[in-house]
Amino acid sequence: MADIRHEIPADRAGRSGPDSGGKHKGGGMAHSGLKSFAGLMARQGILVAFVLFLIAFSVFSDRFLSAENIFSVVRSSAIIGVMALGVTVVVIGGNLDLSVGSMLSFSTVLVVDLHDKIGPGPAIVVTVLATLCLGAINGLLVGVARLNSLIVTLGMLSAIQGLTLIYSGGKNVDIVHQDTTWFKIFGRGYIADIPVPIVIFAICAIVLHVVMAYTPFGRRIYATGGNPTAAVFSGIRRSRVVFATYLISALTVAIAAIVLGSRVMGSQNNVGQGYELQVLAGVILGGTSLLGGSGTIWKSVIGVLILGFIQNGLLLLGFEYYVQWLVTWVVIILAVWLDIAAKRGRLLSPIA
């Protein structure tokens, strides 16, 4: 038998004839064009989608891109946005937090109720501590007892709802002297013409971004979410890391509650109902994988803003408010699909 070394080059020479060679090249180019588009979508798909939305809505409504409208959207997104930052940290660490909605109800009721009873300063301190305790319960159950985070936080969702009602006796709470308290600054104030909720959102985003991207602690969270076993083998104390992510999440809820309470100056027992899904939607839109270990803070910011702008755009176009729920769903599915499609370079999975 002849050595193949002599066969192959001869064969190759034969193939490089004008037509067959050309065909190969053409195919290769179309393929790489598609791939570079896929690559762009994989890296910046969320930004591309964002820009497309802004363009589409601004064509149909000239109010949409006005500074006034933009400020109003960002301000109303700030509460969900702040919570989404904390949830992003939990999700990167490999877990879920569905309890943030009812935690928000609890903390808002608490801060508003205590405001008149013990004064705004102490009310804020107590609220933050109480909310951190709730986060610590999540953290202990998921991080230390290693229970499934979906179950734990879903359970906490309903438990905290109960807790809120027990605390308030089912009555709505409100602040009596709304105009004289300095507490109003968080929801209604301005710093250099920028609404304070936006300032708070921005500060939280920057702080958490720095923590996640540049500190050893952030690195440990990514590692724990990416591969918990390897993280333990690397000397990372996994339970502590997970515990800390739930504390961060609770802290962002407390901050959101202060903003919300200050803005509304009152609270119903269920103000936060359904927020957990909006928050999660923003996180997913930002491209954070629910499997853990990947995602970034600033992309969640964009995810939340996209959500806010879509909902606002639909309202400006005259749709009923509930249409936004359907559209939001479609957008999330598309975002998730495009994201994995770009990663595998085709729309449907090759592994049937």
Add this chain to the structure above:
Amino acid sequence: MSASHIPQPDTPALRLEGIVKTFPGVRALDDVGFDVRAGEVHALLGENGAGKSTLMKVLAGMYEPDEGSIYIEGEAVTMRSPLEAKARGVVLIHQELSLAEEMSVAENIYLGELPRKSLGRVDWKTLHSNAQAILDRLKCGFDSKRQVGTLSIANQQMVEIARALTVEAKVVVFDEPTASLTDAEKVVLFDIINDLKARGAGIVYISHRMDEIFTLADRISVLRDGGYRGTLIKSETNEDEVIQLMIGRALDLTRRRAAAKTGKVALQVEGLSCGKLFEDVSFELREGEVLGFYGLVGAGRTEIAETLFGLRKPSAGRILIDGTEVEISSPADAIKKGISLVPESRKEQGLVLGMNCRDNITLPQVGDLTKGPFVSDGAEIAIFDRYYEALKIKTPSWRQAVGNLSGGNQQKIVIGKWLAMNPRILIVDEPTRGIDVGSKSEIHDLIRTLAGEGYAVIVISSEMPEVMHVSDRIVAMFHGRIMRSFTTEEVTEDNLVAAISGIETDKVA
């Protein structure tokens, strides 16, 4: 070549032509072509990252090639998915296990093609009897109803192989199948390969173990840096020529390092037990010494390492570091006490696959690489660069996700990660699994050098030449017990084999 689709006697089972595959920053395959005849074992060799696995993934429909063509029995084919490839008779047994751990063995074997009854219900009876038949053919001692996650790595490998046998395959690719098999399992595997060969399948066999290649292969093709370097006929070549072709230079594998100068006792283990996993284990390890642990898979070596690294709680016995008794409560604690462990399974225990190369290497010490509260980029890159060079890690940059590296280069990242800790006591568990011959001897040299610098090293390996080559003393284990300990002068292949099979009961530690 015939244009007809009827296979001619001289039509190769598989022909690859001008295959090109690029990843961002990497030309993984550059115009690769060769053919595999029906009824031959065709070995594919190359250094870590040469492109072997990538080529086989192209063949099995997992990657689309940028250019080039694939012919099965003379017919040009394009494969868009593993199932389509399988339908055409091409099956791939992966380098990295890819099983659904929660499912049963049978379901894994027939994944994606479960036998059906009416209304699309799974025909469990047929499923399990078919699966069991394949398992029996492979002489596997476990049931088709077992959950895959509960099997040992070696048995999971057998499931992976069983998966390939559900069709009458024309081309079967084995990508480093023996990396985690015992010698007995290897014999079974080689029987299967010879059986497939006798049935007329073309076999592609990827391995870094020269002895296996020279036992099994008929022809040997070599890749280097993504390019095709040629095909050699086994009967007309030798190891040196193959290695020369593979790494572009000759390699002196016989070099024997000088015996180390040992210092004081760094680690002392007395009567250590952990349930039934291992019992009454005693040994001591000196500075500057390499202690080899040899035994069959399951002899308890990994469990001892995990206990020393704080992952398991001993049920009895004492551990002394520098003469003081210590309790090692967690890996973090072990690291603080100067112990490093290169774990057995890089994918599960060693790496965060989605994280980049640099961050993986610095992970255990990231808390110390700080400037103020922040991780210092410069310090991290300096560490990465040091091991990138020392271990010749092949990656376009430190930013590459570790999961995109070739298997052997992933292993190098794990080794680098633990060397970078400058441990006093370094434990390496199967350190060269999946590593090419050139790098392997470099890693062996590195272990010797570390010992020379005063490190105390434990090497756990199932490869006899490796333990014999690298160790100053060898401990032979059988069923969780130390059977005997050898010095380099005493040890021979025969008495080592006898000791790990439980024949020798002379217990001197």
